[in-house]
Amino acid sequence: MQRKRFSGSLGVLGLAGFMVLGLAALPAADDPPRFSDWSAPVNLGPTVNSSSTEAGVFITKDGLSLYFSSRRPGGYGDLDLWVSRRATVDEDWGVPENLGPDINTSASDTTPMISLDGHRLYYASTRPGGFGGLDIWVSRRHNKRDDRGWQPPVNLGGAVNTLSTERGPTEFEDDATGDIVLYFSSARPGGLGSEDIYASTMQADENYAPAVNIETLNSAFSDSVPAVRRDGLEIFLSSYRTGQLGGGDIWVATRPSTSDPWSEPTNLGAMVNSTALDFRPAISFDGTALYFHSARLGGFGDYDLYVATRTREKGRD
Numbered sequence: 584m585q586r587k588r589f590s591g592s593l594g595v596l597g598l599a600g601f602m603v604l605g606l607a608a609l610p611a612a613d614d615p616p617r618f619s620d621w622s623a624p625v626n627l628g629p630t631v632n633s634s635s636t637e638a639g640v641f642i643t644k645d646g647l648s649l650y651f652s653s654r655r656p657g658g659y660g661d662l663d664l665w666v667s668r669r670a671t672v673d674e675d676w677g678v679p680e681n682l683g684p685d686i687n688t689s690a691s692d693t694t695p696m697i698s699l700d701g702h703r704l705y706y707a708s709t710r711p712g713g714f715g716g717l718d719i720w721v722s723r724r725h726n727k728r729d730d731r732g733w734q735p736p737v738n739l740g741g742a743v744n745t746l747s748t749e750r751g752p753t754e755f756e757d758d759a760t761g762d763i764v765l766y767f768s769s770a771r772p773g774g775l776g777s778e779d780i781y782a783s784t785m786q787a788d789e790n791y792a793p794a795v796n797i798e799t800l801n802s803a804f805s806d807s808v809p810a811v812r813r814d815g816l817e818i819f820l821s822s823y824r825t826g827q828l829g830g831g832d833i834w835v836a837t838r839p840s841t842s843d844p845w846s847e848p849t850n851l852g853a854m855v856n857s858t859a860l861d862f863r864p865a866i867s868f869d870g871t872a873l874y875f876h877s878a879r880l881g882g883f884g885d886y887d888l889y890v891a892t893r894t895r896e897k898g899r900d
Contacts, residue, residue, distance in 0.1 A: 615816065615839070617896045618870060621855050624877070624889035631667050631676050632887040638662070638876040639694040639751075639808075640888050643701070644868045646672045648730075650704075651876075651888060652693040657681055660689035664706060666730050685735050686722060693717075694751045694808060694863060701727025704736075705765070707750035713738055715746040719767055742793045743783050745771040751808030751863060755815050757841050765791060766818070768807035778805040780820060799845045800836055806848075808863040812870050815841040819851075819864035819873065826850055829858035833875060855891050862886075871895055 626632065627649075635654040639662075642649055647669055652662040664686050665679040681687065690709040697704055702724055707717040720736035743749060747770040755764045763785040770778045779801040781794040800806060802824040810819045815838075822834045833856055834848035850856065857879040865874040871893055876886045 614897065616814070616870065619894045619896055621851060621873065621891045621893050623854055624875075624891040626882060627676060627888045627890060629883055630678060632883040634884045636662070636884055636886045637888045638886045639863050640874045640876060641694075641696050641865045642867050642872065642874050643697050644699050646867055646869075646872075648697070649676060649874070649888075650695040650697060651679075652691075652695070653679070655679075659684055659687040661691040661709075662693045663687040664692050664695050680730065682733060683731060686733050691717070696752050696754060698754050699756055699813075703754075704733055705739075705752040705754065706736075707748075707752070708736070714741060714744040715748065717748045717750045718744040719749045719752050719765075739765075739791055742791045743767070745769065747771040748778070753810050755811040757815060759841055766797070766809045766811055767794075768809065768820075769794070775801040776804045776806060776824075778807045780806055780809050797845065800848060805831075810864045810866045812866050813868050814870075817866070817870070818845060819866055820848060821862045821864065822848060824848075828853060828856045830860040830878070831862055832856040833861050833864050833873075860886075869895065 633655040637651055637653045640649065640651040649667045651665055653665050654662055658681055664682045666682060667676040667679040669676050686692065688710040692706060692708045695704060695706040704722040706720060708720050709717055719739045721739060722733045722736040724732040724734060726732050738744060749767055749769045752765055752767045755766060764782050766780060766782045768778050769781050774796060775798065780797045782797055783791040783794040785791055800820060802822065804823040806820055806822045808821050817835060817837050819833060819835050821831055823831050833851050835851055836845040836848040838845050857877060859878040861875055861877045863875055873891045875889060877889050878886055
């Protein structure tokens with residue numbers, strides 16, 4: 584993909600919904616995608632979930648690899664990154680495998696995310712060498728099918744990370760502008776709440792521009808761990824804002840195009856959320872499956888992984 588060179592804050596602001604000179608805006612879709620309501624969430628079962636914590640899930644573009652963090656036995660530290668695979672989207676998930684000591688440490692490693700090309704793994708870690716508590720790091724691999732081929736991660740640097748917590752990275756590739764934008768949450772000073780959603784644009788040298796607060800998504804409470812749909816028109820996040828059903832709910836915001844501002848987030852409602860914590864959403868490439876972790880009753884451990892589904896009813900590809 585050819586990337587356009589912009590100053591860091593300009594690229595992010597364009598995607599946040601502000602008109603920026605020099606950015607090509609994506610026209611409003613004539614036939615935007617439409618979906619059914621979400622189904623009741625389904626527990627991913629005892630092969631994926633354990634009597635320990637499973638959290639911070641991510642589903643790859645092909646729907647065949649499920650990355651998440653877990654405290655199950657066999658890890659290297661507190662929370663480790665694991666991957667479960669399946670041969671087709673109609674088959675069950677396989678036994679999870681630990682990503683190994685190049686990725687995991689004796690610290691906490693969590694909220695993984697894989698780039699669309701399969702070559703970059705972003706995640707949050709408290710490993711030594713960071714700026715604060717949880718920092719966002721990136722690892723690369725040559726073979727996108729080799730989960731043992733991840734190289735030691737590199738810290739994303741001071742444009743993204745601070746002395747505070749940064750976590751929940753999600754990468755959005757804008758087909759209209761060629762920009763790659765990293766959305767994530769941060770507890771840095773100057774936000775609207777205890778944790779806010781930010782975005783940073785990848786520059787030509789693959790470093791990131793200074794992060795910008797996406798104010799329309801944030802509240803006076805904690806808003807965190809975002810997930811952007813492939814077309815950039817829908818974003819899911821976890822929030823403790825007024826109107827939650829339990830100990831933290833999943834919310835969604837939309838926009839007509841990637842040059843428009845995000846709407847105010849709305850709660851996904853009692854079909855998806857529970858009176859317990861529901862956290863760290865991850866949306867499938869086609870927009871029909873929403874993965875997250877939950878402390879609701881009926882699981883195998885303190886936090887389990889779940890999936891809710893919907894059907895595509897109409898709209899452009």
